[in-house]
Amino acid sequence: MKVAGNIISRLQKIEKVEKVERFRLSLQLIGLAIFIYFGSQSTFYVVLLSVPVALLFGPVYCGWMCPRGMFQNIIGSMGKRVLGKRYNKLIPKRIHKPLLYFRYVVLLFLLTALVLYELQLIDDSLMESVVIDGLLVIMVVSILLSFFVDRAACRYFCKEGAAASLTNLVKIRKIKRDASLCNSCGICDRVCPMWIDVSKKDVVRDTACISCMKCVQKCPVDALRVE
Template sequence: MNINTKKLAKTTIPFFLIMFSVVFSSLIEAIFENAVQLSIMAALIVFILFAIIFKRSFCGFLCMVGALQRIVGYIGFKLLKKRFTVPATLDKYLRAVKYIILTGFVALSIASGKFLLQVSVDDVFEQYSIILPGLAWISIMLMFVTIIGSFFIDYFFCKYICIQGAIAGVAGRFSPSGIVRCEDKCINCTLCTKKCPSNLEVHKMKKVISAECFNCQKCIVVCPKKGALTNSFAGRKIPLVLFVAMAGMLYILLTFLIPLFL
């Protein structure tokens, strides 16, 4: 049987072009997806390492949403002349919500084989709609809920909803750093407790080890007795300014170094 090679070539070339385009596009998609997954992993590693070393310092003075809440809270205080505190029992259950959401993200990440658990410096809300991209309105709704909540309650989003805060809280339990109260110098004025945005009873603690501490340093700043409250790292006292500088420098360093190894 005679085969017209020219005709066969003309017939098969489009087929091979289609196959090549499919394979090539799949390859590009796989490479891109892998790169995205690596970048997500890098960000998560940076965040966890930072939390292990400096606890929730990211929440205290590096997070953009935290800054937004402070601004909204300041406006709320000026207009209402007071801040609202959620009843202790309800507060306890509401704080558990962020850990439940975190557990759900981890479970879905394991089930899907993808890093659905993301961390972000400037768009914390985006992660809540990443599972269902068609429901981007969830992020917008959360932003409005955060603004309204922060108008009345200090660090509303950080306390009850933020997944990143939950991650930092868990990782921070292994941290060598923390705020220490010197019982001999403490005058029990309770200003630290009153100023704490997380409503912790700092004046009763020898060391603040709670996962709910934002490490915002407000208790140290407001303390009238020098040396009564100090930052401690691996058993050594660190001045407030140095602690903040170390935390900021380490976060920047990790942010640039970790991606180089992935």
């Protein structure tokens, strides 16, 4: 009876996860529609509008609504199928940690360029050909990189993600791990697209977190909660 009960609760969990993933995809499609209708600048404004929610739960736009996240998920699932166990092996963990700061370099580059542009120290053509086109190339290449590395653009290159990630430092509700329930299975670590060692933390405070809640969804014993 106990085995049957376990199987039923496992199936219910899978069904719940699938529903949540469908909901995520719907939000990402809305994000894509906004992006297509209002243009690339809209991402910046949507991130700004989502600040109140981000102050509560962290950068939820990144984990739930960003169309670039959707493309990375699609390309990433193709990469997982083709590469199998070789997926996510391109960047070693010791390089991953310092590389996480590169997105702040990209953000700083953009902010510096905007200040110089306002001061008329760089002209329209330089702004368009180097800054705007350069950042676009970086974004497209990094999205394609997610064929090899989960959420490569979010991890290392996204300027909006860099700005939004700072809300992790002040967010009110955090992911907490109940050590008395946790069985150290490591599923949360494996499903985290940002490679955060959730199973080794009591509270997730990392700036890399994109508030996707995949760790919470997939924990088999509900040891992870948002509190």
